Amino acid sequence: MPAADRIVTLLDTFFHQGPNGKHKCLVFELLGPTIYFLVKWLSDDGGLDERMEPETMLKITKQLLEAVACLHKSGHQLSKHCFHEPETDKAVKKEDSQIIGQPNLEELIRLDGKPIDPSMPEQLIEAAGWNDWLDEDDEDIRLIDFTQTFAHGNEPAELSQLPGLECPETIFTDSFDYRVNLWRVGYTELPEEWETKWAQMQEEAGREPHTIPRGSDERSVLEQKFHDGIHDPSLRQLLPIIKGLMRFRPSDRMEASSALELLESFY
Numbered sequence: 001m002p003a004a005d006r007i008v009t010l011l012d013t014f015f016h017q018g019p020n021g022k023h024k025c026l027v028f029e030l031l032g033p034t035i036y037f038l039v040k041w042l043s044d045d046g047g048l049d050e051r052m053e054p055e056t057m058l059k060i061t062k063q064l065l066e067a068v069a070c071l072h073k074s075g076h077q078l079s080k081h082c083f084h085e086p087e088t089d090k091a092v093k094k095e096d097s098q099i100i101g102q103p104n105l106e107e108l109i110r111l112d113g114k115p116i117d118p119s120m121p122e123q124l125i126e127a128a129g130w131n132d133w134l135d136e137d138d139e140d141i142r143l144i145d146f147t148q149t150f151a152h153g154n155e156p157a158e159l160s161q162l163p164g165l166e167c168p169e170t171i172f173t174d175s176f177d178y179r180v181n182l183w184r185v186g187y188t189e190l191p192e193e194w195e196t197k198w199a200q201m202q203e204e205a206g207r208e209p210h211t212i213p214r215g216s217d218e219r220s221v222l223e224q225k226f227h228d229g230i231h232d233p234s235l236r237q238l239l240p241i242i243k244g245l246m247r248f249r250p251s252d253r254m255e256a257s258s259a260l261e262l263l264e265s266f267y
Contacts, residue, residue: 006067008142018119031142035060054232061238062263063141068181069256071143075152152178168248172197179250182259191249222246237266 012027033041042050052060104126108116116122150156155177159170167180172194202208226239241262244254254262 004070006063006070006141006143008144019117028144029142031144032139034144035141054234057235058238058263060141061241062260065256065260065263067141067143069260072178072181072256168194169250171201177250179253182245182250182253182256194248234266238263 008031009029010026011029014025014027016023016025039052042052106124106126108121108124110116155175159167159176159180161167161170167176169176170180172191222243223239226236226242230236230239241254241259244262245256245259247253
């Protein structure tokens with residue numbers, strides 16, 4: 001499958017006139033749950049206490065690197081990813097409950113009892129939960145939600161990021177570029193030019209300064225967690241790729257295309 005096919009397909013667009021103005025609506029191909037949702041569902045949070053099969057993890061890694069490399073080659077960066085659900089034709093023939101569960105509907109009513117404005121929906125429909133979706137071994141991934149996508153050289157002033165997953169250059173410097181994606185796909189020694197600000201941040205947070213001496217053989221937190229938690233030989237080969245992608249300094253990070261070549265050389 002070409003790398004460009006890892007990007008969600010836009011099927012149609014239309015406009016909806018609502019109480020808050022005119023909205024452009026996008027119609028995409030049928031998609032499955034996000035990878036984040038599936039990982040949480042398979043874990044203790046979902047009550048299953050399971051993990052993806054190593055082959056599935058490697059497949060997802062390869063497809064994600066293919067997609068990121070494709071986007072970077074085209075001059076853009078990405079946002080989120082989910083699984084593709086290719087059984088669109090079958091979905092029409094099956095009952096909804098067999099695919100994504102029976103939808104939960106609630107009639108929309110005004111608290112004052114007055115009629116609903118014609119621009120308002122008659123019902124509210126809860127989003128699909130995908131709680132019985134078990135096709136991660138067979139399906140491919142798609143990149144979705146390009147809300148924060150930007151072209152190389154046209155980076156926004158700020159980047160919305162999840163707490164705890166911020167790219168280091170958005171903390172220690174005043175600029176960033178497409179290589180924020182490389183950090184997100186995949187610890188190294190903190191760059192010397194960032195150490196002063198790191199010490200200042202720890203002091204402002206009321207913490208004791210902590211540094212790793214340069215040239216130290218001390219294993220990083222990432223390497224230690226990887227060593228303790230990953231025992232499958234096929235997955236342990238991912239460590240040099242993760243380390244290459246998660247370099248603090250953007251210019252030191254491995255390109256997605258190089259990471260993909262390294263991954264393919266293992267298998």
